[in-house]
Amino acid sequence: MAKIKFTYNTETCRYEPVILKPKHVMSNIAGFLGVSLMIALGITYAYHSYFTPVKETRLLVENHDIKAQWDLLDHNITSLTDEIKQLEIRDDNIYRTILDVEPIASTVRQAGVGGSDPFQDINTSDTRESEMVLNTYKVLDKLKKQMYIQTRSYDDLEKILDEKQRMWNSKPAIYPLNYKDIRRTGSGFGWRSHPIFKRLKFHSGLDISAAHGKPIYATGDGIITTTRYSKSYGNVVYIDHDFGYETRYAHMSAFTVKEGQTVKRGDVIGYIGSTGWSTSPHVHYELVHNGKHIDPVPYLNKNLSEEELEKIIEASNEHDLVMDY
Ligand SMILES: [Zn+2]
Numbered sequence: 001m002a003k004i005k006f007t008y009n010t011e012t013c014r015y016e017p018v019i020l021k022p023k024h025v026m027s028n029i030a031g032f033l034g035v036s037l038m039i040a041l042g043i044t045y046a047y048h049s050y051f052t053p054v055k056e057t058r059l060l061v062e063n064h065d066i067k068a069q070w071d072l073l074d075h076n077i078t079s080l081t082d083e084i085k086q087l088e089i090r091d092d093n094i095y096r097t098i099l100d101v102e103p104i105a106s107t108v109r110q111a112g113v114g115g116s117d118p119f120q121d122i123n124t125s126d127t128r129e130s131e132m133v134l135n136t137y138k139v140l141d142k143l144k145k146q147m148y149i150q151t152r153s154y155d156d157l158e159k160i161l162d163e164k165q166r167m168w169n170s171k172p173a174i175y176p177l178n179y180k181d182i183r184r185t186g187s188g189f190g191w192r193s194h195p196i197f198k199r200l201k202f203h204s205g206l207d208i209s210a211a212h213g214k215p216i217y218a219t220g221d222g223i224i225t226t227t228r229y230s231k232s233y234g235n236v237v238y239i240d241h242d243f244g245y246e247t248r249y250a251h252m253s254a255f256t257v258k259e260g261q262t263v264k265r266g267d268v269i270g271y272i273g274s275t276g277w278s279t280s281p282h283v284h285y286e287l288v289h290n291g292k293h294i295d296p297v298p299y300l301n302k303n304l305s306e307e308e309l310e311k312i313i314e315a316s317n318e319h320d321l322v323m324d325y
Helices: 022-098 128-170 306-316
Strands: 006-010 016-017 181-187 191-192 201-202 206-210 216-219 222-230 234-242 245-254 270-271 282-289 290-292
Touching: 022 128, 128 234, 222 245, 234 270, 245 270
Parallel strands: none
Antiparallel strands: 006 016, 181 206, 191 201, 206 282, 216 270, 222 234, 234 245, 245 282, 282 290
């Protein structure tokens, strides 16, 4: 049962029940709600006044950290770009120059850069941050393509280098005898008076004299194509060096290789002798390039001293010293 409030009436000198009219009830309710609202607003304001700075401070710290990391990333991307540029320069100006290969055209190096925008889906916002992210994606994509082209270039250069290496190893480039074993170098490449027929005859090789039995070496990598005895050459060995080169070694006392055998530069292929049309122990050394005999002297070991090489060239021009015919 609701409590009834009483008030003292000074006119009637009696306690009389307080009868609340609806207007007063509404006024009281409005007052209560007003005070409640004020209290609620006060609490909310106090909450935000205290807590918001903490949240903002945290966000500011996070933002600062992200910016520092972004700057570091940006710095690393710039360094990477510089390094790739250096690799490209070294590739074009050093490796390709040494290997005698054309530099990669800039249009090829830039291949795939540009064209349709593969990042259009990312470009959904025009904020500065979104633009930074988009640009970074583009730079990384460009670097990825440059790296791919550079890697392919190194693969190509490796193959070219292997082939050049094979060519350098195959090309006849040393003396067929150990220099200390050489007694003298006789007739060289060219026309000379034939010792028996007394008329000019072309001498197609270089005669090098050494003691009987001294080793004769392959002057480059290759495959033995001929080992035989012929009336004029005596025991002779032919080596196919590929790249159009062939060498022949005649008048051997014996050969140590078989047809079809692979030899490396410096391998012993036989021994000094005087078989066939020969007047004294020596090797008749021939060099054939693309089917034509050429002078072997310019292909001899470049490690010889100038004096030694000069002696050989001088002797090879001395056609009176005839060792074979
Ligand atoms: Zn000869």
